Amino acid sequence: MIRYFPLAILIVWAFLALFSGILPLEPNTLNLSKILHSGETAAWLGYDDLGRPIWDRLAMGARTSFVVALWVVVISVSIGTFIGAASAYFGGWLDLVIVRIIDVFLAVPGLLLAIALAGIMGPGIENVVIALSLVGWVGYARLARAQVMSVKHRDHVIAAISLGTRPFTIIRRHLLPLISAPLIVEATFGVAGVVIAEAGLSFLGLGVQPPEASWGSMIRDGTRYMLVAPHMVIAPGVAMMLVVLSVNLLGDRLRDKLDVKSRPRDH
Numbered sequence: 001m002i003r004y005f006p007l008a009i010l011i012v013w014a015f016l017a018l019f020s021g022i023l024p025l026e027p028n029t030l031n032l033s034k035i036l037h038s039g040e041t042a043a044w045l046g047y048d049d050l051g052r053p054i055w056d057r058l059a060m061g062a063r064t065s066f067v068v069a070l071w072v073v074v075i076s077v078s079i080g081t082f083i084g085a086a087s088a089y090f091g092g093w094l095d096l097v098i099v100r101i102i103d104v105f106l107a108v109p110g111l112l113l114a115i116a117l118a119g120i121m122g123p124g125i126e127n128v129v130i131a132l133s134l135v136g137w138v139g140y141a142r143l144a145r146a147q148v149m150s151v152k153h154r155d156h157v158i159a160a161i162s163l164g165t166r167p168f169t170i171i172r173r174h175l176l177p178l179i180s181a182p183l184i185v186e187a188t189f190g191v192a193g194v195v196i197a198e199a200g201l202s203f204l205g206l207g208v209q210p211p212e213a214s215w216g217s218m219i220r221d222g223t224r225y226m227l228v229a230p231h232m233v234i235a236p237g238v239a240m241m242l243v244v245l246s247v248n249l250l251g252d253r254l255r256d257k258l259d260v261k262s263r264p265r266d267h
Contacts, residue, residue, distance in 0.1 A: 006246035017066030080140025088148035147179035
């Protein structure tokens with residue numbers, strides 16, 4: 001049962017993200033008589049400082065984190081893989097320039113750079129996706145470059161070059177399938193990082209704006225009432241912790257499953 005717990009958490013997260021718009025939720029309904037009340041039958045996670053049901057806002061916040069994580073990982077993997085694979089395959093001055101650009105990005109803490117970019121572009125979920133994508137592609141580019149460097153001299157790749165196959169066709173058909181496993185694992189861990197980064201930007205007021213819900217903004221609002229209404233922070237904090245922990249656990253399992261070298265050999 002414990003083995004399937006991370007998968008169950010992620011299924012619930014995805015379900016809330018996909019169907020929260022059609023569920024009977026009222027995340028922005030104010031009930032002044034319920035301000036800072038703890039859990040009850042109508043709202044089992046209680047109410048926030050404006051009398052809004054925390055469970056309803058938690059569900060809407062799940063959609064925010066899911067959408068941001070999905071788009072950022074897809075964009076980052078696509079851009080990073082293309083740049084890294086092209087850099088390793090063509091080499092020369094192109095590889096030198098791309099490596100230096102990657103070094104520059106790696107020299108700056110990613111979250112600080114994302115905060116700076118989000119601050120320049122302004123708050124909003126679209127700008128959060130752009131800022132985190134501009135930061136996130138670097139890791140995938142470095143990984144893709146290293147993987148392509150190790151496989152581009154294999155026999156079938158050299159044979160394709162000898163037959164006059166176009167470079168981008170070789171990258172797409174012969175190289176990407178060989179390097180997909182580590183990229184998939186890296187993308188899995190990337191989801192957890194994006195969830196935390198999105199919450200951090202929303203906590204600073206650079207993410208989604210009121211009255212839209214985000215786990216980060218819910219934690220920020222709850223910090224002022226920690227002593228009288230700790231449930232305002234505990235609920236989104238526990239939700240984010242469970243999602244990140246589940247993603248990391250599944251990422252570990254996926255890495256072990258895709259790592260052929262670590263499998264016991266049959267004698």
